Amino acid sequence: MIKPQTLYALKTSKNQTSSSSLLKRIKRHVTGREKEFFAATSPGLESLCLYELKTFAETGNDFIETNGGVQFAGRITDCFSANLNLRTANRILMRIGEFKATNFMQLEKKLSDFPWELYLPADSRPDINTSTKQSRLYHKDAIAEIFAASIEKRFALNGFAQAAQDSSIPQQIFVRADNDRFIVSIDSSGELLYRRGIKTHRATAPLRETTAAAILKISGYDGSEPLLDPMCGSGTFSLEAAMISQNIPAGRFRNFAFMNWPCFGPQRWAYIKRKAESGVKLISSPRIFASDIDSGACDSLISCIIKYDMLKTVQVEQKDFFDLSPNALTKDKGLVVINPPYGRRMGSRSESVKLFYAVCEKLEKDFSGWKIAMIAPDITLLNSLPPTFKAQTLYHGGLKISLLYGRI
Template sequence: MAGREHTFYVSAAPGLGGLLAQEAEECLGLSVARVTGGVEFTARLEAMWQAALSLRLANRILVRLASFKAENFEKLERRVAEIPWDLWLPAHAVPEVVVTSHHCRLYHTDAVAQRVAGVVEKALPGGEGQVPQKIYLRGEDDRFTLSLDAVGEPLYKRGVKTHGGRAPIRETLASAILTLAGYTGEAPLADPMCGAGTFSLEAAMRATRTPPGMYRHFAFETWPSFREKSFAHMKREAQKAQHEVSAPVIFASDLDQGAVERLGATLEALPFGKAVGVGAGDFFALDPASFASEPGVVVFNPPYGKRIKGGNDAFVVRLLEHLATHWRGWTAALAVPKQQVPRPLPKGFHGHPMSHGGLDLTVLIGRLS
C-alpha cells in the first residue's frame, strides 16, 4: 500500500474548490485536477498524510479504491470483495458505509450499505476494540465509485478549540476568507467581533507556520500501512519550520466578555497562543492604532442585522461606513448573507460567493483607502 501510488479526492466547502487547488499545488508540490466539489491527485500515501497535516481549506480526504458497474447485489458484492480490505484497514475496523444512488438499479441505499459492510467485515479478522471507518459508495447510472475516508473527523476540526460560541464560522471558511483577504501571517490582523475566535486561531496558526493538523489525529493512523516514525518525522520537520511569536500580532475582541474569556483560556493552553492578544469591547469604539503600528487585515462574520431599504443589512452598512472612516489603509473582509449584501458595493470592494451550513454567503473584500 505504502509503495504504490493511489488517487486521492480532497473535498472543499462550496465555492472553495479553486482556492483549495491553488493551496494543494503550493503546499504539496503536486499537480492536482479540479473535480466537482474539490480536487484529485495521484501520489503515494505519504503525500496524503502531508495533505491532511497541512491543507487549511480541505474538508475531507478520500482514497479512491475502485470504480465499477453493478446492476445487482451479486456483482456489487463481488467487486467489493476484490479489494484487499485487510491491507487497507485494521483488523478491528467497524465499517460505516455511506451510499448515494442516482439512476441506479441498486437504489435502496440502506440495503446497499448493509451488503458492502458485510463484505468488508467478512474480509477482516476482527480483534480487540473498535475503530470506526467510513466508506463512501457513490452510484450514478449503475456505475459506482468506492472510496475510503482517510482522515476520520472532518479536517475543519483542528483539535485546538476547547470552547464553543454563538454562530462560529467553520475553520476552513475562516481560513479561506483570510486567504482571499491576502493574509499570509505577516501583517497585523484584527478580529474585532471574534466570538469563539475562529479567525484568530486560524490566523495564529498561519503567523506561527503551524500546520492545521498538528494537534489532531487521523483515520489513516490506524491503518496497517501507517508508518508512525515517518509521520513523526514529517511533523518534526513542520515543527522546525514553525515561527516563534512572543508578542501578539493578532488582536481579538468582542462585546461579549464571556466569549473573550473563553478564548483567552484556550489560547493560554496553546503553543501558538501568544500570537493573539484578546480584549473585550465595542468594535465601534476601537481605535486600530491602539494595538497595531501599521494597517493590516480586519475580518468579520458580523451578526445578521435588520434589513433596511433595498434589502441591505443596517448593521453591515453601519460597519462599512465606520471602517471607511476609521480604518483607512486596512484590508477588510466580511462574510454576509447573499441577500443582505449592500447594493451598490462600497468603492474598492468585490464579492466572493461561499456557502456556510446551507446558507449562501458573500465575502466582501476591499481595501479601505
C-alpha cells in the same frame, strides 16, 4: 518500520494469512504504489485547495480541480501530508476500488473478495456513505448493507489484521455509484478537517475553520500583517490567523483516521510532522487582535490561547467594536475581518442591514487604508461599498454566506 509482532495478532484458522504476508500485500497494494486521492472541499474552495496542495507537494503530482474538490495521484505519505497541512479541505479520500455492477448479485460478487484488511483495522465497523446517480442500483441503504456485510465476512474469514489503536476515531467508506460504475473510497481524515482540535469552548454561530482560512486567503492575508477580529466570538479567525502567521500545520493538534489504518507507519508519520514543524516561526509580539463585546467569549478564547501557547501571537480584549481604535493597537495597517451577528438572533433583515451599515460607517471613519473582509447579510450589499470591493459566496456547512472584501 512497522513491527509485525506488536501490531498484529495471530489467529489460528486455516484461511488466515500470516502477518508478514499481509504486510507484503500492504506494501505491494497500498504503501508501495501510487494511489488516487480526493481532497473534498466546500463549493467554491476548490482552487484555493489546489493552490495549497501545490505549495507543499513534494513531486509533480497530477492535480485535477473538479466540482467539490481536487483529485490527485500520489503516495500514501502525500495523503498523510495533505491531512496535516491543508487548511481549506474538508476531508481526504483514498480511492480503493472501482467496478461495474447493475444488480445486487453482481455487487455481492464484486465485493466477495475485496481485500478490506489492506485498508481497515480489523475491528472497525465503518460507516458506509452511499450516493447514487443514474444507476440501476439506487437503494442506498441496501447498497450500504451489502458493503457492511462484505467487510464483516472478510474479517470473519481473515481474522488476521491490525486492530485499531484508537477506536474512537471513526472510519468511513464512501461509495459512489454513477451510471452503474461504483467508486469506493476510504476517508483518511476521520472527523472533518475543520475540527483543528483546538477549540473546545462553545460559541454562538461559529464559523468553520476551513471557511475562515478561505476568507483570510481570499482577502489577501499572508500572516505578516496585523489582523483585527473585532467581533471574534469563539475566535475562529484569530486562531486560524495565528496558525497561518506561525506556519503551524492545520492538523498539528488532532488525530486522523489513517492513524488506525494497517498501512500506518508511525516513523513515516513522525518524519512528515517533523518536516512540517521545521517551518514553524516564532512570533515575538502579537499582531493578531481579537475582541468581542461579550466578556465570556473573550475569557474562553484567552484560556484557549494560553493552552496552545499563542499568547505571543494573539491579544484578546473585551471591547465594543464601535469604541475600537485600530491606532491604539498597531501603527501598521492590515486586515480587519468581521462576522457580525446577523440572522435569527438579530431579528429581521432590516435589523441586519442596519447593523451592516453601522459597521461600514465605523470602518470608513476609523479604518482608512485597511483591508476589509466582512460577512454581509446578502451579496447585493456590495453595491453600497466602494467599486473596488469584491464579493464571493461561500458555503458554510450547507449555509450560504456572502463575503465582501476590499480596501477602504
